[in-house]
Amino acid sequence: MGGRTMKKREKEKGRNVVAVILDRYEEHSSDWKKYGDEGAAGRRSVFVEQELYDEIGRQELIAQIVELSKKGLLDVKWYQTGSEVECFIYRLEDMNAFYALDGRRPKRELAQARLKELEELIGSREWKPWLLDSLEELRKPLEAGKIPRVYEKKEYYLKALAGLNQLNEPIYKRVFSKHFLGKSKVFENEIQGVVISAARRFHPDVDSDPEVMSAEEVLSQIFVETYSQELWIKGPLRLQVCGKVSGFSEFPFGVGLNADMLKNAEICQEQDICKVVTVENKANFMKMPYEEGTLLVYTHGFFSPKERFFLKKLETVLKKKRVEYFHTGDLDYGGIRIFQHIQKNIFPKLQPLWMDEETFLKYAEEAAAVEEAYLDKLRKLSVPETLEGLKKCILETGKVIEQECMLWKE
Structure with a gap:
């Protein structure tokens, strides 16, 4: 028993018989949980196998066992007295002494x-x-x-x-x-x-x-x-920065708003935005053309807290207008989860864009197979009615489609 336990343990520099006893004691919860309880008693055996000789050294191991037995802390069973040990036995009532010898605090x-x-x-x-x-x-x-x-x-x-x-x-x-x-x-x-x-x-x-x-x-x-935070946008967003109003319609290929901009810029109350589209993948975001009245936002996966706070402020400003909200992303489990995250935390009226059965069938040649465990995870996921068609396609085909595939087949 003792030898089998030690096979699981890495060799430690300076390990000795006392440490072996304490390690074994602390591996058995029925023993160490009673430490210090009045009447805690019993005898435990440690059988000596080759691993223990290799770990401590034959002569050193025998010397330590003999010394502890002379102190009355061990009983020893020998195969051959003084040279080959079968096992040594310690008593639970002596554990205080072993802890004192090792300098270890009781578990x-x-x-x-x-x-x-x-x-x-x-x-x-x-x-x-x-x-x-x-x-x-x-x-x-x-x-x-x-x-x-x-x-x-x-x-x-x-x-x-x-x-x-x-x-x-x-x-x-x-x-x-x-x-x-x-x-x-x-x-x-x-x-x-x-x-x-x-x-x-x-x-x-x-x-x-x-x-x-x-x-x-x-x-x-x-x-x-882990890196500099930037929220990439493309569209007619208007911000007030340091007392001056800036309109980003002058940047039709997109612009990145860094962390300081997100923190310090005020969102103007007057906006020419009638549609907001969040885009999961940057290649698709960059490829989508500037369109009057549409604000494109690159999500890079899940928005950070600061980005969420900024976009929620924008959503509050846009509430006075009839604005539509869409998300386009990968046709897979992750894309669905990102959609749900945005809908729950930022844009409650969010609708899927190009995340339906028609789009899946259009790009079916680009689909990649997934494992059954992946499909089981999707089966358990509750999705909005608007994404049921996509979920059904993935489960029926056992495949998913990355958003970048849509660029290849344009």
Whole structure:
């Protein structure tokens, strides 16, 4: 039993018999959860196999076992006294002594201490709901005496969550890491994956599917940017910037609005926009011609919080007019999810454009097959009535179509 357990463990420099005993003890929850309880008793055997000799060294292993047995902490069964050990036996009531020899803090005490730290952190400030959920997720295993794996990165993970709680504006990833974690690459190298995983589970604007929302898009939703943010538009939008009105109809091939523009520009109340079209892919956005009265907006996937805020302000201004809203994107699961995201968070009256059965059949030769798991995911997705035709086509054919294909067949 002891040998089989050790096969799963990586060799550690300086590992010894006491460490082997403590590791085995802490791998059995029925034992270590009782640590310190009055009357906790019992005997546990560790069978010595070749892996243990290889790890510690034959002579050193035997010497340590003999020394511990002389201290009354081990009973030993020998194949050959002094040279070949069958197993050694320790007693649960002696675990205090083993912890003292190793200098290790008992796992039960450690879990209780970390639970107390967690409760103090939760109560120390107001948390964004998704961050509070991320912290509360750690409570249950700690209460059960288990230490979540994120505690291997505890110093960084909890600091990162506290830093994210302060963000209300985008910040570059390495600036965030330097300011809140002390080094510019720590976030990316140590805990980015853990934070993204938490956001996928708890953030209301983050899709749980990595095939739908990329890691970079997830980070953007929590105000951590990996590149300069720009919202590309094409059409007659009018903005007031630094007291001057600028009309973008003079830029028929499109223009990018950077983060500072999105933050500081005021949307003019008078607009000549009667149609807004969001476009998932940039090649299609660039190819679509300037059209009087139509504002084209490149989505690059999912809009960031700042972009959503800007577009919601535009939607509020345009409410006084009869404006139509459309979205065109990939004819696949991701395209449908992006449509739903925009409809839910920005333009409630959004309608699909070129995302129907007729369009699918027109470009059917360009379709690519997908796996059954992908189709199962789509079957479970509730879609608006306007997208039922597209969903039906994908499920019946087992194929999807990327929006760029439409440019090839023009």
